[in-house]
Amino acid sequence: xxxxxxxxxxxxxxxxxxxxxxxxxxxxxxxxxxxxxxxxxxxxxxxxxxxxxxxxxxxxxxxxxxxxxxxxxxxxxxxxxxxxxxxxxxxxxxxxxxxxxxxxxxxxxxxxxxxxxxxxxxxxxxxxxxxxxxxxxxxxxxxxxxxxxxxxxxxxxxxxxxxxxxxxxxxxxxxxxxxxxxxxxxxxxxxxxxxxxxxxxxxxxxxxxxxxxxxxxxxxxxxxxxxxxxxxxxxxxxxxxxxxxxxxxxxxxxxxxxxxxxxxxxxxxxxxxxxxxxxxxxxxxxxxxxxxxxxxxxxxxxxxxxxxxxxxxxxxxxxx
Numbered sequence: 272x273x274x275x276x277x278x279x280x281x282x283x284x285x286x287x288x289x290x291x292x293x294x295x296x297x298x299x300x301x302x303x304x305x306x307x308x309x310x311x312x313x314x315x316x317x318x319x320x321x322x323x324x325x326x327x328x329x330x331x332x333x334x335x336x337x338x339x340x341x342x343x344x345x346x347x348x349x350x351x352x353x354x355x356x357x358x359x360x361x362x363x364x365x366x367x368x369x370x371x372x373x374x375x376x377x378x379x380x381x382x383x384x385x386x387x388x389x390x391x392x393x394x395x396x397x398x399x400x401x402x403x404x405x406x407x408x409x410x411x412x413x414x415x416x417x418x419x420x421x422x423x424x425x426x427x428x429x430x431x432x433x434x435x436x437x438x439x440x441x442x443x444x445x446x447x448x449x450x451x452x453x454x455x456x457x458x459x460x461x462x463x464x465x466x467x468x469x470x471x472x473x474x475x476x477x478x479x480x481x482x483x484x485x486x487x488x489x490x491x492x493x494x495x496x497x498x499x500x501x502x503x504x505x506x507x508x509x510x511x512x513x514x515x516x517x518x519x520x521x522x523x524x525x526x527x528x529x530x531x532x533x534x535x536x537x538x539x540x541x542x543x544x545x546x547x548x549x550x551x552x553x554x555x556x557x558x559x560x561x562x563x564x565x566x567x568x569x570x571x572x573x574x575x576x577x578x579x580x581x582x583x584x585x586x587x588x589x590x591x
Contacts, residue, residue, distance in 0.1 A: 305337075307364065317393070347361065351380045382572060387527065387533060389523060396558060402469050405470065417444070429473055432518040443512055460476070478499060492505075
């Protein structure tokens with residue numbers, strides 16, 4: 272019996288040492304960062320900027336993999352089912368984690384219990400865009416135009432913020448507009464430029480088209496005016512109510528990731544966000560970099576789930 276106990280202790284110590292050695296070697300191969308939107312959109316730009324700097328800090332490549340569709344559910348489910356070894360991560364956003372339960376009756380994961388928070392990346396800047404052919408120079412004129420043409424003005428949406436924010440705006444203004452959904456801002460942009468949709472609430476990736484004179488921007492959803500466009504008013508300044516939700520992005524892994532790996536990733540993510548070149552790349556698309564600890568990200572997620580659920584209900588959105 273004494274020999275058995277001694278042997279068990281030796282094996283336990285050996286396992287602990289082997290486990291510690293495995294964590295010390297992390298990462299030993301490239302890491303996947305899954306993005307729930309197609310290439311070219313704001314989330315993709317953010318992911319690629321952060322992935323490059325994160326990979327440099329970790330000493331391994333961080334490969335961005337786009338899995339668009341179903342309001343982030345496809346990407347979220349893929350990461351949820353992956354091994355919790357730190358080699359498959361998700362650039363989660365409010366679309367898949369906060370809005371999907373508002374928009375869909377059946378979501379195959381629980382954002383709180385089926386994932387491991389690593390750290391927040393920041394907040395997306397959103398703006399009200401219109402095609403240059405629309406005879407509106409401000410938000411009030413856009414609402415008047417929509418009222419004068421009920422059911423003839425169409426708006427595109429590339430993510431959950433677009434869907435819920437535009438629905439709230441239309442409800443508040445009592446206007447009837449046609450909703451055209453897209454899988455992301457990149458495909459939405461093509462139709463907005465071509466005039467197949469007349470307006471959209473979208474991210475800062477569309478701002479270059481404003482400088483080219485192909486689109487106009489009427490307001491920002493940011494709580495204060497954007498540094499890139501200081502002349503563009505906030506929603507309250509433009510005569511509308513402020514949108515209560517936060518359009519955020521953060522890094523998560525599958526549930527039950529080892530704490531040692533989470534801590535390593537969190538440290539390197541914070542270092543990546545602090546790099547001046549990363550900040551410049553993110554701010555160029557009106558994305559506000561803002562890191563956090565894993566625990567702070569978890570708390571923010573829980574708060575935002577409640578806020579988005581309330582916002583969806585107030586906008587009259589019924590899960591499909």
